[in-house]
Amino acid sequence: MSKRVNKGKKSDDIIVDEKRGHLYVGDKDLRLIMLRPIDLIEFTEFCGTNADDILIWVGKNISSIICEKLIFGDDVKNDSLSEKKLIFNDVLDTFEHLGYGSIIPKFGKNKIIVIVADPISGEEKGNIMAKNICIFYQGVFNGVLEYIGIDILQGEETKCKLLGDEACVFEFTLLVDEFGEEDIDFEKESSESVQDFLGTL
Numbered sequence: 001m002s003k004r005v006n007k008g009k010k011s012d013d014i015i016v017d018e019k020r021g022h023l024y025v026g027d028k029d030l031r032l033i034m035l036r037p038i039d040l041i042e043f044t045e046f047c048g049t050n051a052d053d054i055l056i057w058v059g060k061n062i063s064s065i066i067c068e069k070l071i072f073g074d075d076v077k078n079d080s081l082s083e084k085k086l087i088f089n090d091v092l093d094t095f096e097h098l099g100y101g102s103i104i105p106k107f108g109k110n111k112i113i114v115i116v117a118d119p120i121s122g123e124e125k126g127n128i129m130a131k132n133i134c135i136f137y138q139g140v141f142n143g144v145l146e147y148i149g150i151d152i153l154q155g156e157e158t159k160c161k162l163l164g165d166e167a168c169v170f171e172f173t174l175l176v177d178e179f180g181e182e183d184i185d186f187e188k189e190s191s192e193s194v195q196d197f198l199g200t201l
Contacts, residue, residue: 059139
């Protein structure tokens with residue numbers, strides 16, 4: 001766990017403020033909104049041809065707001081890549097507690113793989129528009145990486161639960177930096193590594 005991330009035993013508990021009619025995450029003054037998968041799907045129907053860009057933007061903004069509440073101290077972008085890995089893990093842990101599914105990050109030399117074992121899109125398996133939820137997830141992960149200063153390519157979803165895979169898998173390639181040996185979780189080609197890991201779920 002990173003010392004930069006505001007997490008304690010009750011830091012991810014959902015607090016109900018009945019007077020104001022709001023839900024909060026722990027003591028972070030982070031207001032929550034409740035979105036069902038169908039809400040995101042219906043929203044994209046109004047967006048038309050720019051739906052992908054809008055969903056990525058929404059995901060990035062949500063993750064940026066959460067990062068602002070979780071991460072404290074001076075500019076995190078100046079931290080080492082090892083510290084950024086810890087911060088990334090801690091922030092994804094909060095997203096997991098918020099109901100985004102079981103999120104497992106894996107790190108290669110110049111790649112980050114995020115496995116979402118039970119994404120919220122799983123509830124809408126028969127709905128082709130549910131793919132938009134995966135795009136939203138991509139925006140969330142992009143946003144966290146951008147906030148903490150890990151320069152990546154846009155990223156892509158390489159496996160999808162909606163298409164019959166065991167989990168949704170997102171891959172991000174680092175543009176400049178490389179993780180040191182102590183931070184690497186897998187050595188194989190990413191697709192082999194992910195397949196091996198999925199077999200353990």
